[in-house]
Amino acid sequence: MINKALKKFSYLCSLQMLTLAIALFFISNAKASLVENNSIDTVLFEKTEFLKVNEAFQLNPIIEDDQLVLNWFIAPGYYLYKNRFKLFDHNDDLIMYKPSYAAGGLIYDExxxxxxxxxxxxxxxxxxxxxxxxxxxxxSQGCADAGLCYPVQRQTIFFDSSESVALLEEKFDKHQSIKKDVKFNKKTNSMEIKNLSLYVVLSFAFLGGLILNLMPCVFPILSIKILNLATLGATHNNKYLHGLAYTLGILLSFVLIGSLLMILRDTGESLGWGFQLQSPIFVGFIVYLFVLIGLSLSGWFTFGNNIMGWGQKTTQGNDLSSSFMTGLLATVVASPCTAPFMGTALGFALTQSS
Structure with a gap:
């Protein structure tokens, strides 16, 4: 009797989830239709506060191997057109050279x-x-998802070969001109920005790492390994080797993650915060994955029984390989966690060259 009630309840939950998904789909389409027909454009435009153009689209140049690399940081909800990028030389003549642009996303422009x-x-x-x-x-020219398109902006970079200094002048309209100094070091291929240096970022990363070890998603994992070493019953040297193997597993995990980021950057060069969520294919995959997980939790079907416990099996035992795998899996488990100061360090790392 109880089993029948649970099955009926799971069926109703699944049906509600499906109904909610369909309703959200039609609501989204209805909203898009209203926007296209300009029936709610005025209301949206009045209530939306748009960023200034220099806040929505921030340009940071850097010199690498006798090339000027232009890094664009785009605020959430805003985008830049690929076909609106144009380059001019010091005589204000159009440069015919076509840069190697990163792969972007496609939108239908009204x-x-x-x-x-x-x-x-x-x-x-x-x-x-x-x-x-x-x-x-x-x-360059960009727009906001809410409906505002900015006029074309022109940004000029001046070069002083004797001091390797570039002055970036941004002109947004006839009445506004913002200037900021940006210094380049050709020998080290790094950009020295006022109030931001590599040492400051490394300090943030170190401090953030210390705080991260005290977070609830990391500290229990460390304590479990410490208790495991304490009850191992091995000699002092063996415990030292197990600690090194555990550390090596953690370091290898970060090397693999860093290598993956560099490969993605070299292939697409569109790496940034939540870059994978810009892909409709990836978002669609996540949606269907969560639907399958919801159906599995509702008792409709089960999958993955044969691979459950595989990670735990690799960490069992008293040999060095088990300690190594424990460090490897500890990084995977703790990877969603973050801590204060980590955002600055990670953002700086993502904007640097490989």
Whole structure:
């Protein structure tokens, strides 16, 4: 009797989930239709507070191997058009050189009546430099998802070869001009920005790592390993080796994660915060995955029984390989965790060259 009631309850829960998903789908389409027909454009526009253009689209240049690398940081809810990028030389002549752009996402543009490639979050491209280069002018244009499109902005980078200094001048309209100093070091291929240095970022990373060890999602894992070493019954040297094996597993995990990030950057060069969520294929995969997980938790079916406990089996035992695998899996378990100061360090790392 109880089993029948549970099955009926799970069936009702699954039906409610499916109904909710369908309702959200139709609501989303209805909202999009209203926006397209301009029936609620005025209301949305009045209530939305848009960022200034220099806040929505931030350009940070850096010199690497005699190339000017242009890093664009795009605020959430805003995007840049790929086909609106234009480069001009010091004579204000259009540069015919086509940079190697990163892969962007496609959106249907109502003004152009076609799909256009745009960038969300972060993108970059490089421009070759020569001795005669005095300045480069970059034109770009972006919009907000809420409906506002900014006018074309021109940003000028001046070069002083004797001091390796570039002055970035951003002109947004006829009445506004913002200037900021950006220093380049060609020998170290790094950008020295005021109030931000590698040592400060490393200090943030170290302090964030210390705090991270005290977080509830990391500290229990460390305590379990410490208790395991304490009850191992081995000699002092063996415990030392087990500790090194555990540390090696953690370090290898981070090396693999860092290598994956570099590979993704070298192939797509669109790496940034939540870059994977810009892909409709990835988002669709996650949606269906959670639907399957919900159905599995509701008792409709089970999967993965044969691989359950595989990670635990690799960590059992008193040999060095078990300690190594414990460190490897500890990183996987603790990877969703974060701590204060870690955001600054990770953001700095994601914007640096490989």
């Amino acid at each position: 003004y152009y009546k076609k799909n256009l490639e745009v960038y969300y979050g972060y993108t970059k491209f490089s421009v070759p430099l020569n001795i005669s280069t005095k300045k480069i002018i970059i034109e």
